[in-house]
Amino acid sequence: MYAEQPKWLSPTHLKRRQFVVASVSAGFALAVQPISAQTITTDSEGLEAGPITMPTSDGEIPGYSAKPMGSGPFPLVLVVQEIFGVHEHIQDICRRLAKLGYVAVAPELFYRQGDVSQLQSFEEIRAIVSRVPDAQVMADLDAAVDWAMGNASADPERLGITGFCWGGRITWLYAAHQPNLKAGVAWYGRLVGDATELTPTHPVDVAASLNAPVLGLYGGEDTGIPLETVEQMKAALEAAGDPSQFVIYPDAPHAFFADYRPSYRPEAARDAWERLQAWFREHGVV
Template sequence: MKKITRREFITTATLATGFALAVQPISAKTITTDAKGLVAGAVRIPVKDGEIPAYRAAPATGENFPTILVVQEIFGVHEHIQDVTRRFAQMGYLAIAPELFVRQGDVSKLSSIDEIRPIVAKVPDAQALADLDATADWAVKSAKGNPNQLGITGFCWGGRMTWLYAAHNPKVKAGVAWYGRLVGESTPLTPRHPVDVASTLNAPVLGLYGGKDTGIPLSTVEQMRGVLRQTSTKGVTSCSSQSEIVVYPDAPHAFFADYRPSYRKSEAEDGWKRLQAWFKQYGV
């Protein structure tokens, strides 16, 4: 059998259909957003070593759309993440969720989180940031995106990446990070974490966290808040000092994930309202 090269794999990889195997069974509370009035479906994003799949949703008519990059959980760009892009599109956005783990493997086909974690652990931050850059470029060149109205949001793994990307790309206007890890060990693949870049954000970020998140201690949330506060004591308004963190005291991790038992309707709806106001406030 001919060995498939890395470039051939990411060029031939396809987007997940349905929900990831590891998140079965699916909750009856799952929100489904239809594609009426939208252009929605799989696309391919050119990157430096081939192409990666992504899910794109946008209004069927119009152009110069404000653009939102939607960054996946560790379960990949499965149906929940695709639905989130359609929610944005129904509000008039061009929303794109690139499959950022594709070089390392197809996590949607794995049946347990213990199988998924080693795959995700191999994803270099530099690779993910470069793929998000490529997606933002594609939005402008190929999907009628407005280059001056770029926002980003992400969940869990994607929440951490939202903070990092806000410090990476000066074109980002605003970000909303949902329960993304804030501190961690510096490694060759993950050299910096949100707390390390908190003072150098290019865009204000709204962080949405659960007070009963067993994986993200409140002490690390307070540590992040402390760094953000320090940037506002110098008498100069910065994107870091404009950033905020909201903690929902009784919410667990993944409280926005309506397809999982962790979903908390009131906190999820409040967070979504805050997200919309945040993007509007900062011009996305």
């Protein structure tokens, strides 16, 4: 089902493990400073939460995990980062999910291509992100499921995924990749695009082959994701008879859930978070 889980915490791996854990950004991306006064901070009371490393087919990568105290098994949600990496906002989302009873795991999916946490501009960050192959991302997400099964009392039969911006696109693709997925929630992820060697397909191309329903949460004022592309995706899903759905927040811009950025829209964010929880409950990620 998933990749074989190696023994990754032996003494010979400790030095490497300390290095990769340190690469997970504890703060916010420098490119989006200053931090908003509305930034949400979720504590770790009642949780096991912190940086992790996880084995993949070609070495270890860092990440962040949060889970409830106890032996489980717990439903599992993969959390897919924005272009800014696994910084504090993504870690906080993991803790919010853990407070709801989930194991939440966010692998650092740009790790091989570079560390985006210290970069000063969108141009520098995009230069790294553009080198990340979709195939690598799919494999690393599968490895995150393996890690959670072996180390965080996760139940792979109750598997969900949610992703933001860059991670929203990945959420759709993973729904077509992973046959054991129960549901996905994609936040303002790109839906169409040109095929390249590293990104050969986009969500509209895989609409007919999703293994699980996806809830798309998008902003009507998102200048980077025109509503006509949402309509294209809706048409492709309808043609395939797929039960995935969209919710459009008419006055919301891109990144309306990112409470550390000026784009944050509290009312839309709260409604969308409730819809995420309902979607996971409806489709068996509980």
